[in-house]
Amino acid sequence: MNANAEQADRRYSVVSVDDHVVEPPNVFQDRLPAKLRERGPRVVSTDDADVWEIDGTRHPITGLSAMAGRSFEEYTPKALRFVEMRPGCHDAAQRLIDMDADGVDAELLFGTLAGLAGGTFIDLAAQDAELAMACMAAYNDWLASEWCAVDQARLVPQCILPLWDLQAAAIELERCIGIGHKAALLPGLPHVFDLPAFASDAWVPLLSTCEEAGVPIALHIGGSIGRKQAAETLGALGPDAGVPAETLVASAPLTNYGVLANVVFSGVPVRYPKLKIVSVESGIGWIGYFLERMDWTYERHRFWTHSQLTEPPSHYFRRQIYGTFLVDDTGIDTIERIGTRNVMWESDYPHTDTTWPKSRELIKTHLGHLAPEILHDVIAGNAVRVYSLET
Amino acid sequence: MNANAEQADRRYSVVSVDDHVVEPPNVFQDRLPAKLRERGPRVVSTDDADVWEIDGTRHPITGLSAMAGRSFEEYTPKALRFVEMRPGCHDAAQRLIDMDADGVDAELLFGTLAGLAGGTFIDLAAQDAELAMACMAAYNDWLASEWCAVDQARLVPQCILPLWDLQAAAIELERCIGIGHKAALLPGLPHVFDLPAFASDAWVPLLSTCEEAGVPIALHIGGSIGRKQAAETLGALGPDAGVPAETLVASAPLTNYGVLANVVFSGVPVRYPKLKIVSVESGIGWIGYFLERMDWTYERHRFWTHSQLTEPPSHYFRRQIYGTFLVDDTGIDTIERIGTRNVMWESDYPHTDTTWPKSRELIKTHLGHLAPEILHDVIAGNAVRVYSLET
Numbered sequence: 001m002n003a004n005a006e007q008a009d010r011r012y013s014v015v016s017v018d019d020h021v022v023e024p025p026n027v028f029q030d031r032l033p034a035k036l037r038e039r040g041p042r043v044v045s046t047d048d049a050d051v052w053e054i055d056g057t058r059h060p061i062t063g064l065s066a067m068a069g070r071s072f073e074e075y076t077p078k079a080l081r082f083v084e085m086r087p088g089c090h091d092a093a094q095r096l097i098d099m100d101a102d103g104v105d106a107e108l109l110f111g112t113l114a115g116l117a118g119g120t121f122i123d124l125a126a127q128d129a130e131l132a133m134a135c136m137a138a139y140n141d142w143l144a145s146e147w148c149a150v151d152q153a154r155l156v157p158q159c160i161l162p163l164w165d166l167q168a169a170a171i172e173l174e175r176c177i178g179i180g181h182k183a184a185l186l187p188g189l190p191h192v193f194d195l196p197a198f199a200s201d202a203w204v205p206l207l208s209t210c211e212e213a214g215v216p217i218a219l220h221i222g223g224s225i226g227r228k229q230a231a232e233t234l235g236a237l238g239p240d241a242g243v244p245a246e247t248l249v250a251s252a253p254l255t256n257y258g259v260l261a262n263v264v265f266s267g268v269p270v271r272y273p274k275l276k277i278v279s280v281e282s283g284i285g286w287i288g289y290f291l292e293r294m295d296w297t298y299e300r301h302r303f304w305t306h307s308q309l310t311e312p313p314s315h316y317f318r319r320q321i322y323g324t325f326l327v328d329d330t331g332i333d334t335i336e337r338i339g340t341r342n343v344m345w346e347s348d349y350p351h352t353d354t355t356w357p358k359s360r361e362l363i364k365t366h367l368g369h370l371a372p373e374i375l376h377d378v379i380a381g382n383a384v385r386v387y388s389l390e391t
Numbered sequence: 392m393n394a395n396a397e398q399a400d401r402r403y404s405v406v407s408v409d410d411h412v413v414e415p416p417n418v419f420q421d422r423l424p425a426k427l428r429e430r431g432p433r434v435v436s437t438d439d440a441d442v443w444e445i446d447g448t449r450h451p452i453t454g455l456s457a458m459a460g461r462s463f464e465e466y467t468p469k470a471l472r473f474v475e476m477r478p479g480c481h482d483a484a485q486r487l488i489d490m491d492a493d494g495v496d497a498e499l500l501f502g503t504l505a506g507l508a509g510g511t512f513i514d515l516a517a518q519d520a521e522l523a524m525a526c527m528a529a530y531n532d533w534l535a536s537e538w539c540a541v542d543q544a545r546l547v548p549q550c551i552l553p554l555w556d557l558q559a560a561a562i563e564l565e566r567c568i569g570i571g572h573k574a575a576l577l578p579g580l581p582h583v584f585d586l587p588a589f590a591s592d593a594w595v596p597l598l599s600t601c602e603e604a605g606v607p608i609a610l611h612i613g614g615s616i617g618r619k620q621a622a623e624t625l626g627a628l629g630p631d632a633g634v635p636a637e638t639l640v641a642s643a644p645l646t647n648y649g650v651l652a653n654v655v656f657s658g659v660p661v662r663y664p665k666l667k668i669v670s671v672e673s674g675i676g677w678i679g680y681f682l683e684r685m686d687w688t689y690e691r692h693r694f695w696t697h698s699q700l701t702e703p704p705s706h707y708f709r710r711q712i713y714g715t716f717l718v719d720d721t722g723i724d725t726i727e728r729i730g731t732r733n734v735m736w737e738s739d740y741p742h743t744d745t746t747w748p749k750s751r752e753l754i755k756t757h758l759g760h761l762a763p764e765i766l767h768d769v770i771a772g773n774a775v776r777v778y779s780l781e782t
């Protein structure tokens with residue numbers, strides 16, 4: 001990085017790499033071709049909530065997706081109406097006001113109905129690929145050209161892709177890069193969607209495009225879980241098993257350990273040495289441990305497995321993988337084990353975990369002891385570099 | 392603890408809380424009643440391996456269960472013959488010689504054919520509960536009265552239980568305590584075996600017996616995975632999904648995060664405040680993070696979930712939960728976050744992870760900087776207390 005770029009990234013002093021839009025009702029109906037509009041996502045009002053309906057199937061918006069501004073006592077999983085949500089959930093101008101109140105300069109954005117890696121539409125493609133593709137394009141267009149257009153420097157779009165056709169996904173990615181998207185959202189475990197494993201040649205068009213364009217892939221926790229697959233994937237820990245809800249909530253970040261191991265041992269960093277890979281909302285306090293564990297595994301098992309790796313896993317992690325966190329004292333205590341350039345702060349607005357409106361206060365309390373250069377990297381500089389925010 | 396007991400536990404200077412026996416061929420045929428012997432586990436020799444056969448179903452012994460003494464280059468998952476294994480795998484006198492060479496005073500023992508929580512026989516019970524119960528009793532008898540009898544102070548048995556009948560399990564536990572067993576092996580996620588959730592009253596007879604007798608429950612990683620359930624439980628990460636084997640190996644310890652969360656949020660420590668709970672082979676370097684994460688979850692979600700907990704999860708962990716590790720620099724760096732009385736060392740002989748024959752050397756290198764009292768607790772004292780080794 002040259003001196004100008006170092007200087008330039010100082011424009012951002014706090015960047016959150018994981019926040020969510022709650023798609024407003026017009027996203028799809030404004031953009032779908034006439035012949036698909038009837039089957040496309042629309043909001044219907046039931047007796048107690050506003051609910052998305054896609055081709056006859058209903059998708060309520062869980063309250064846990066839109067709790068910013070509520071006290072913990074008011075948290076609820078009950079499906080909500082838009083008017084029950086803080087306007088910043090779905091209105092970009094209001095979001096900027098909330099960001100100002102919180103001292104956050106920029107946000108990297110994920111969807112709600114769309115899923116954390118487009119899973120809702122990947123599921124939909126099994127029954128209607130044309131509609132699913134049109135929904136993805138509508139979401140990507142709306143996010144970049146309408147929502148984030150309100151302030152392109154502060155609201156940063158990330159695209160979802162038609163992964164059931166990886167050639168088409170590469171083309172849609174290039175289109176999205178052209179309209180300002182800064183990252184590609186992928187499921188951490190593609191096989192959960194019956195997609196090829198990351199080791200497959202089928203991924204070359206898409207991952208090479210990401211690598212060459214310098215566009216990171218963002219693997220959000222839960223991103224492998226389409227709505228249809230939720231029961232199956234969470235089976236061993238799901239509510240039907242008599243498992244308390246807090247088990248799932250507390251466990252969610254750590255589910256990405258398997259995602260990280262899978263990406264690394266599948267040889268993704270070997271094959272795409274410049275591809276940037278972000279493990280989103282997974283926390284960082286376990287990563288020091290897991291790098292040790294992956295290296296230990298590599299040392300002992302690489303012979304019989306005929307590993308493609310030529311270096312221990314931690315080498316690839318430090319070169320091109322990133323973890324994100326909200327408040328994570330263990331992670332900060334062990335940051336040298338992870339890499340001070342490999343961690344990025346996030347706010348998770350408007351989910352239940354969000355630091356809003358106390359982000360600055362929490363940063364001061366939990367990160368204030370870091371050396372200024374490291375602090376800047378963690379809360380802004382690393383994100384500016386990873387997502388190329390100023391290019 | 393009184394001064395005498397403090398003194399007494401110095402008899403042990405290195406205790407490993409996780410090691411494995413490979414059951415020799417006579418275990419079941421020597422002990423099953425005549426009418427069950429024909430269907431009971433027997434070893435048959437195939438062209439290239441010795442294989443257990445139970446009522447017509449074959450269970451090979453994966454090489455990865457018996458690699459002690461091999462170089463990493465020789466590691467193999469290929470099913471083995473007994474003569475290909477280091478004798479200490481299946482012969483108690485030879486095990487003691489290996490322990491002497493490694494400087495290990497005592498070992499807490501798990502099975503191989505039996506599964507890490509008796510899963511093989513829990514599965515078997517669905518088709519033949521009488522045979523399954525007899526196999527469990529035979530295993531428990533053999534382990535305590537034959538294998539560990541070679542040196543009761545150094546070879547410490549842990550029992551498997553007929554969990555499909557939790558009243559019967561409590562009775563078998565009392566019998567096992569009577570013959571010297573020091574812990575009860577349970578699956579971390581009972582619903583994987585279609586057993587009641589830990590929150591259910593059905594567990595009261597067994598868990599109360601453990602609590603009153605001061606006998607810990609040991610939840611070994613992988614213990615929820617019976618042979619039939621392996622594919623289902625590992626589905627999202629399994630080999631059929633094109634996932635590299637190292638992903639599963641590296642990930643295995645961390646699978647217990649959900650086990651810990653489930654035990655805590657199910658209210659087990661609230662209901663059984665003196666029950667000791669051991670998370671076995673899960674490593675400890677992620678636990679500091681996870682305690683923070685569970686407390687954060689409790690703070691935010693306890694209202695709508697109507698949590699039974701009256702204190703944050705970390706309170707219960709420090710009071711009655713323990714983690715075990717082999718080599719874990721991150722865990723040792725963060726030991727104060729976990730609790731110096733909450734971690735125990737293990738050797739995992741004869742599995743691929745084993746520290747044998749370098750245990751003393753690895754302890755010196757990785758733990759040698761700890762204060763002497765803390766070092767003693769971690770490599771012996773905590774285990775002596777948790778498993779009541781000298782009572």
